[in-house]
Amino acid sequence: xxxxxxxxxxxxxxxxxxxxxxxxxxxxxxxxxxxxxxxxxxxxxxxxxxxxxxxxxxxxxxxxxxxxxxxxxxxxxxxxxxxxxxxxxxxxxxxxxxxxxxxxxxxxxxxxxxxxxxxxxxxxxxxxxxxxxxxxxxxxxxxxxxxxxxxxxxxxxxxxxxxxxxxxxxxxxxxxxxxxxxxxxxxxxxxxxxxxxxxxxxxxxxxxxxxxxxxxxxxxxxxxxxxxxxxxxxxxxxxxxxxxxxxxxxxxxxxxxxxxxxxxxxxxxxxxxxxxxxxxxxxxxxxxxxxxxxxxxxxxxxxxxxxxxxxxxxxxxxxxxxxxxxxxxxxxxxxxxxxxxxxxxxxxxxxxxxxxxxxxxxxxxxxxxxxxxxxxxxxxxxxxxxxxxxxxxxxxxxxxxxxxxxxxxxxxxxxxxxxxxxxxxxxxxxxxxxxxxxxxxxxxxxxxxxxxxxxxxxxxxxxxxxxxxxxxxxxxxxxxxxxxxxxxxxxxxxxxxxxxxxxxxxxxxxxxxxxxxxxxxxxxxxxxxxxxxxxxxxxxxxxxxxxxxxxxxxxxxxxxxxxxxxxxxxxxxxxxxxxxxxxxxxxxxxxxxxxxxxxxxxxxxxxxxxxxxxxxxxxxxxxxxxxxxxxxxxxxxxxxxxxxxxxxxxxx
Amino acid sequence: xxxxxxxxxxxxxxxxxxxxxxxxxxxxxxxxxxxxxxxxxxxxxxxxxxxxxxxxxxxxxxxxxxxxxxxxxxxxxxxxxxxxxxxxxxxxxxxxxxxxxxxxxxxxxxxxxxxxxxxxxxxxxxxxxxxxxxxxxxxxxxxxxxxxxxxxxxxxxxxxxxxxxxxxxxxxxxxxxxxxxxxxxxxxxxxxxxxxxxxxxxxxxxxxxxxxxxxxxxxxxxxxxxxxxxxxxxxxxxxxxxxxxxxxxxxxxxxxxxxxxx
Numbered sequence: 080x081x082x083x084x085x086x087x088x089x090x091x092x093x094x095x096x097x098x099x100x101x102x103x104x105x106x107x108x109x110x111x112x113x114x115x116x117x118x119x120x121x122x123x124x125x126x127x128x129x130x131x132x133x134x135x136x137x138x139x140x141x142x143x144x145x146x147x148x149x150x151x152x153x154x155x156x157x158x159x160x161x162x163x164x165x166x167x168x169x170x171x172x173x174x175x176x177x178x179x180x181x182x183x184x185x186x187x188x189x190x191x192x193x194x195x196x197x198x199x200x201x202x203x204x205x206x207x208x209x210x211x212x213x214x215x216x217x218x219x220x221x222x223x224x225x226x227x228x229x230x231x232x233x234x235x236x237x238x239x240x241x242x243x244x245x246x247x248x249x250x251x252x253x254x255x256x257x258x259x260x261x262x263x264x265x266x267x268x269x270x271x272x273x274x275x276x277x278x279x280x281x282x283x284x285x286x287x288x289x290x291x292x293x294x295x296x297x298x299x300x301x302x303x304x305x306x307x308x309x310x311x312x313x314x315x316x317x318x319x320x321x322x323x324x325x326x327x328x329x330x331x332x333x334x335x336x337x338x339x340x341x342x343x344x345x346x347x348x349x350x351x352x353x354x355x356x357x358x359x360x361x362x363x364x365x366x367x368x369x370x371x372x373x374x375x376x377x378x379x380x381x382x383x384x385x386x387x388x389x390x391x392x393x394x395x396x397x398x399x400x401x402x403x404x405x406x407x408x409x410x411x412x413x414x415x416x417x418x419x420x421x422x423x424x425x426x427x428x429x430x431x432x433x434x435x436x437x438x439x440x441x442x443x444x445x446x447x448x449x450x451x452x453x454x455x456x457x458x459x460x461x462x463x464x465x466x467x468x469x470x471x472x473x474x475x476x477x478x479x480x481x482x483x484x485x486x487x488x489x490x491x492x493x494x495x496x497x498x499x500x501x502x503x504x505x506x507x508x509x510x511x512x513x514x515x516x517x518x519x520x521x522x523x524x525x526x527x528x529x530x531x532x533x534x535x536x537x538x539x540x541x542x543x544x545x546x547x548x549x550x551x552x553x554x555x556x557x558x559x560x561x562x563x564x565x566x567x568x569x570x571x572x573x574x575x576x577x578x579x580x581x582x583x584x585x586x587x588x589x590x591x592x593x594x595x596x597x598x599x600x601x602x603x604x605x606x607x608x609x610x611x612x613x614x615x616x617x618x619x620x621x622x623x624x625x626x627x628x629x630x631x632x633x634x635x636x637x638x639x640x641x642x643x644x645x646x647x648x649x650x651x652x653x654x655x656x657x658x659x660x661x662x663x664x665x666x667x668x669x670x671x672x673x674x675x676x677x678x679x680x681x682x683x684x685x686x687x688x689x690x691x692x693x694x695x696x697x698x699x700x701x702x703x704x705x706x707x708x709x710x711x712x713x714x715x716x717x718x719x720x721x722x723x724x725x726x727x728x729x730x731x
Numbered sequence: 732x733x734x735x736x737x738x739x740x741x742x743x744x745x746x747x748x749x750x751x752x753x754x755x756x757x758x759x760x761x762x763x764x765x766x767x768x769x770x771x772x773x774x775x776x777x778x779x780x781x782x783x784x785x786x787x788x789x790x791x792x793x794x795x796x797x798x799x800x801x802x803x804x805x806x807x808x809x810x811x812x813x814x815x816x817x818x819x820x821x822x823x824x825x826x827x828x829x830x831x832x833x834x835x836x837x838x839x840x841x842x843x844x845x846x847x848x849x850x851x852x853x854x855x856x857x858x859x860x861x862x863x864x865x866x867x868x869x870x871x872x873x874x875x876x877x878x879x880x881x882x883x884x885x886x887x888x889x890x891x892x893x894x895x896x897x898x899x900x901x902x903x904x905x906x907x908x909x910x911x912x913x914x915x916x917x918x919x920x921x922x923x924x925x926x927x928x929x930x931x932x933x934x935x936x937x938x939x940x941x942x943x944x945x946x947x948x949x950x951x952x953x954x955x956x957x958x959x960x961x962x963x964x965x966x967x968x969x970x971x972x973x974x975x976x977x978x979x980x981x982x983x984x985x986x987x988x989x990x991x992x993x
Contacts, residue, residue, distance in 0.1 A: 084755075089879065089958070092800045097758035103847050333770065335756065335847055336763045384827050387770025387845060416827045420787075445786055 083170060084178040090164040098336035099127035100161065102153075102175040105333030105386060108140070109177060110150035117260040119143050119151040119252075120174055120184040120221075124191075124199035125609060127155040127175075132340040134394065135227065136190050137328040139248050149256045152176040152184070156199045159607065162206065172206040181207035185263055186255075187221045189240075191229035194586040195579065195608040198601040200225070201239060211598065213241050213289060219267040222259065222275070230286075231316075231363055232538040232646040234303075235586045237288035238594035242279050244286075245649060246316030246363075247349070249325050251284045258282060280310045284317035286649065293591050298632050300590050303648045315650050320690045322349055322368045326378060333386045342390035342424065343382040347375055347407070351396035352674045352692070353429070355454070356465045356665050357493060359537035360396055362658075363651040365684030367675055368693045372403030379411050383421060390447065392424040399425060399432035400675075402695035408440045422447050431472035438483040449480050450530075452491040455499075456506025462670040464496055465661075470510065477514045481521040490514065490527055494556045495534040495548035495580075497665060504556045507531070508563035508570070515569040526569040531557055533580030535587050538646045539653060541661035546637040547584045550616070553577035578616035582608065584634040585619060590645035593633070596622040652684035742859055743817050746777075746835055748808045748842070749854040749979045752797065756849035757961070761796040764850070768808065771845035776828030777838055778816025794865035794967060794978070795872070795943055802963035805872075807865050807978055809858075820857065836984060854982035865978060868969045871919055873936045876946045877960035878953065883931040886953055887923045890933070893952045894921055901948035911951070917944040929960050939967070 091097035112118060121140055123130025130136065136153065143151035152174035157165060165171070172181040181187055187207060189200050201211050204223055210216050213223065225236060226244035233243040244251055262275040273289075280287035290310040294301040305312055319325055331343060348369040351361040370378075379391050391411065395401060408423055422444035425437075430451045441447065453473050454466045461468060480488055492507050511529045518525025533553040536542045548556075557574045564570040586593055599622035600608070607613040623630055638644065640659055647655070657680065664671065674680055675694055685691055752764070759767070769789050772779050781787040794807040816823055821832040833841070839855035846852070878886060893899050893915075901914035920936035933953065937944040946962045968975045 089960075091758055092959070096760075097800065098760065098763060101755040101758050103755055103849070105847065335759045335767060337766070384774065387772075387774040389769075389773060415829065418826055420781075 082178040083173050083180060086168065086170060087173065087178060090161065090168060090170075093164060094160040095158060096128075096336065099155065100157070100175060101335070102178070103335055104131070106328070106330040107176055107332060108144045108151075110144055110152060112150055112177075112179075115148060115260075115264060117149045117256050117263055118184045118186070119149065119256075120154050120181050120187045121151055122154040122156075122172075122181075122187055122189050122203055124156050124189050124196040124203055125193075125607070126158060127334075128336075128338040130155045130190070131332060131334050131338045132344065133190055133192070134328065134344055134346060135248060137332055138325070139188075139252055140332075141328050141330065142249060143252060143256070146253070146256065148260055152179065154181060154187075154203070156196075156203055156607075157206070159613075162202075162606075165206065171208045172203055182209060182221060184221050185259055186224055188224035188226065191225050191227040191236075193609060194229055194235075194583045195614075197236060197586055197597045198605050198608055200236065201598060201601040202606045204239060211239055211601075213239060216241075216272070218269050218272040220272075222279075224255070228360060228363065231359070231649055231651055232588065233286055233288060233649065234591045234645040235589040235593040235597060237591045238598075240288065241276060242285050242287045244317070245284050245314055245651070247319040248317075249319050249327070251282065251317045254282045255279065255285065277307065277310065280305075283315055286314040288591075291648070295592075298629070300643045300645055302643060303645070313648050313650050315688075316363070316652060318366075318652075318688055318690060319349075319368070321693065322346070322370045323374055323693075326370075326374055329381075331382055331386060333388070340392065342392050343379070343386055343388045344392045344394050345375055345378045345382060346370065346395060347393045347398060347401045347404075348395045350692075351400075353397060353400075354465050354661075354671055354673065356463075356541040356661060357454070357496065357534060357537070358396075359540050362540050362653055364396070365652060365682065366690060366692045369402060369695055372407055372695065375403065375407050376410055379407070380414060380416065383417065389417075389420050390422045390424060390445075392426055394426060397429045397432070399428050399437065405436060405440070408437060412440055412443050420444055424448070426450070428452075428476070429468065430476040431468045433476040433479060435479040435482065438479040438485075442483045442485070446485060449485055449488040450491060451476055451488060453510060454491065454493050455496060455503060456492065456508070456510055457503040459668065460496060460499060460503040460506070462668050463498060463665050464493075465665065465670045467670045467672070470513075473510065474513065474517055478517050481518045481525060486518070486522055486524045487526045487528065488514075489530055491530050491532070493532050493534045494560075495553050497542060497545045499556075501556075501559060504559050505563055507560050508567075511564060511570045512567055515567065518569075526571065528571045528573060529560070529564065531560060531572065531574040533575055533577050535580055535583045537587055538644070539649075539651045539658070541658050541665055543588065543644065543658065544638040544640075544662055546635050547581075549635055550577040550581040553580060576611065576614070579608075579611075579614055581630075581634065582614070582616055582619045585623065585630070588638075588645065589633055592626065592628060595626040596628065599625055650687075652682070652687045654681075654683040654687075657682045743812060743857045744860045745812055745858050746810045746822075746838065747856055747858050747979055748810065748839065748852050749981060750806045750808065750846075750850060750852045752803045752806060752850050753963075754802070754849040756847055757800055757802045759847075760799040761793070764797075765791065765793065767846060767850065768842075771842050772810070773826065774845040775838060775841035776824030776826045776831065777810065777842070778813045778823055778825050780811035780813045780816075792864060792866075795869055795939060797964060798945060800962075802961060803965075804853075804981075805964055805966050805977065807967065809865060817857070836982070839982075839985065853985055854979050856979060868978070869939045869967045870970045870975075871936055871938050871940070871968045872943070872964055873920070873934065873966040873968070874946045874962055874964055875924065875932055875934045876962035877927040877929050877932045878957055879929040879960045881930045881954050881957055883923065883926055886931045886933065889953050890921050890923055893918070893949075899952050901944070902951045903945065903948050914944055914948055917941070918949075921949075927960070934965075936968075 121136050140151045143149045154174050204211050222241045224242050225240045230243045258278045276287050279285050280290045293303050350364040350367040423441045424447040455461045514527050536545045554577045605618045780790045790811045792809045824831040835855045839852040843852045898913045899915035900911050902911045917938035924932045924934045
């Protein structure tokens with residue numbers, strides 16, 4: 080079927096920000112849909128402004144369109160005003176590239192970067208004209224896929240999604256295209272949907288929930304087992320061993336309307352071994368794979384020349400840890416092609432790796448916002464969560480920033496952490512006040528913004544066994560900090576709504592039964608739950624009760640060592656006994672050091688898959704304690720002996 | 732390097748551009764169009780002037796803002812040139828095109844290449860110091876718009892009635908509330924031009940001297956309850972010694988805008 084544009088166009092003057100729906104971005108592809116090409120609709124289940132900058136989606140979009148037997152287009156959740164218009168005009172979800180109906184694609188693939196978008200996933204499937212429950216779909220209906228970090232606990236969406244992808248998508252999308260392409264070319268004959276799903280379940284990294292049966296004993300999960308002998312009992316994640324082999328996106332999308340992260344983004348490494356115990360991203364993306372510094376430089380200069388942006392963001396889970404950081408930053412700043420007007424944003428900064436040198440480099444053009452994440456208010460607490468940065472590290476970074484002309488910065492903290500006591504929480508206010516005092520040595524305008532988030536335990540982390548704090552308890556802790564910072568006008572406190580944290584907790588560690596809850600919330604209009612004007616915790620609690628499920632069981636309860644966890648059949652590389660031991664170490668207050676520069680703990684992420692860290696430098700960059708708890712301010716030396724491993728290739 | 736004028740002082744102070752905005756890009760808002768030009772200017776190597784201060788921005792000034800969802804064949808943009816950014820009648824490019832010397836027409840072409848399809852630069856000229864800003868001098872605009880599903884004969888009759896009336900009530904939304912006022916003095920011309928595939932096409936010249944009156948305000952008079960189809964600004968007019976002129980006509984040497992993005 081052809082474009083819906085002529086029918087969409089008259090609707091757009093009636094909606095907010097219509098430029099979100101027209102496509103036409105720089106770097107956008109107008110693909111040629113041929114009879115033999117497998118078509119993917121890559122869908123971000125939140126607004127265009129949030130979804131467009133998503134790098135994962137952009138990478139897959141480009142890779143698929145490079146194949147001569149595949150095409151990919153993009154779609155984003157239409158805002159509620161357009162959804163109303165679409166439904167009353169009888170129009171479906173559409174792609175923004177050629178405005179094709181979503182139902183015409185072979186695969187509708189969702190990016191899951193947050194739990195609260197799950198109801199939007201159902202809404203998009205429905206708006207595409209596809210039955211929301213996988214079992215109700217016709218043989219030739221589009222296959223519904225999903226990937227991204229939240230896919231590591233696929234069970235809450237298992238009833239709605241045909242297949243999930245675990246891990247890096249660069250390679251696995253080709254394998255999936257091969258399987259689905261064969262099915263398409265064979266005509267998607269009646270009775271073959273089950274066959275193609277079973278074939279997909281054999282692709283490494285792909286999980287097809289319909290191929291597994293789940294058994295319970297009362298509230299307790301007993302097992303998730305494959306229904307056939309050729310379906311893997313445990314699904315292994317996919318990992319791209321060499322990021323340098325994937326310099327994508329080559330032609331980053333440049334939107335016509337303002338989006339979040341409206342700047343060039345270049346991924347400098349993937350994975351993180353700092354070992355922060357609350358951080359799912361750091362656990363599931365191991366090991367560290369750095370992009371060669373030369374390639375980073377090339378991607379920056381090509382990307383800036385192509386896009387016309389004057390700001391580049393170097394992305395990773397902790398960008399100051401990148402071996403080539405100072406060279407890349409200085410090289411970019413010195414490049415005459417940029418006329419001294421390009422600014423660099425370092426979105427994830429470890430305070431122990433942010434030095435005066437780096438501060439002065441990034442401040443040469445416009446100063447970008449600075450965010451540091453000490454995460455917890457006391458050293459005791461930071462040992463428990465394994466964020467091994469000292470107060471001196473934080474003050475050093477803050478001093479570097481103020482001395483290079485910054486007036487304010489943002490400090491990010493979590494509350495509701497395991498064994499957190501009121502003095503730990505109150506430590507947040509002290510740290511913030513001390514940072515302001517340091518700033519006042521340099522400027523009378525010094526201020527800090529404290530951003531306080533409620534902790535949600537995540538699957539595949541050492542804290543997956545921890546019972547989440549109730550919303551009331553989180554609010555009480557927020558109020559402690561509020562009270563303690565109230566009289567300091569230079570400390571601005573912002574906090575994430577504890578109600579939203581509670582709802583996130585329902586889906587974060589939920590099993591397949593949570594599907595009924597998500598569907599209940601969606602059917603009662605609970606879409607865009609990440610948006611405060613649409614979020615409604617009451618609806619989630621009502622849905623839990625209607626499904627006979629207990630908030631205490633799913634959210635607030637500590638899990639036990641012998642318990643079957645809903646994601647035990649999904650393997651992110653980390654051994655369960657490593658995670659349990661790390662959980663025990665946390666409770667005992669032991670921290671463990673970064674394994675990039677210290678001996679291996681055998682967490683499983685490298686050894687399971689025969690891959691290695693790819694780090695350009697065998698020693699940490701200058702400054703701070705670098706997660707070792709030691710003073711490494713001179714940099715360049717290795718605190719502990721590097722244990723050589725049976726190398727599979729690449730640097731250790 | 733040969734310089735016919737000392738750096739920082741001299742004849743040319745800005746480039747004036749005329750551009751069109753047609754097709755899907757009509758849904759891009761005014762502020763976003765400014766950002767598109769900023770990026771296209773950086774890509775082209777144009778020697779742009781920047782504002783002073785903590786957060787320097789590229790200097791540019793548009794004429795009258797075009798409402799979102801409207802097309803245009805006659806948008807204008809003034810671009811101050813950085814000191815030393817020209818030599819003779821040529822511009823000295825910067826950035827990745829450092830060292831290149833180009834004519835103002837070539838700059839216009841580079842800009843069109845760097846803009847999304849549907850936005851095209853249709854004329855460009857170097858301007859000397861002085862002269863009022865675009866926003867101050869525009870007296871009226873000529874618009875065309877279609878009225879989907881309306882009967883041409885009925886519209887023709889209402890046009891005649893409107894032109895004969897002493898008072899013409901127009902409605903618009905201002906800060907979220909409906910306001911109505913007499914727009915008859917602002918209607919300088921009104922005619923049925925023909926029909927598009929959607930419905931009758933009306934052409935109107937509306938005053939911009941007090942405030943910019945928009946075609947949507949004519950709906951109450953022409954087709955109550957109807958929706959505006961595709962509206963397009965065809966001209967912006969200035970008054971020079973009593974004669975109605977355009978700030979800059981489309982260049983004959985540049986290709987006429989293709990209706991791209993359709």
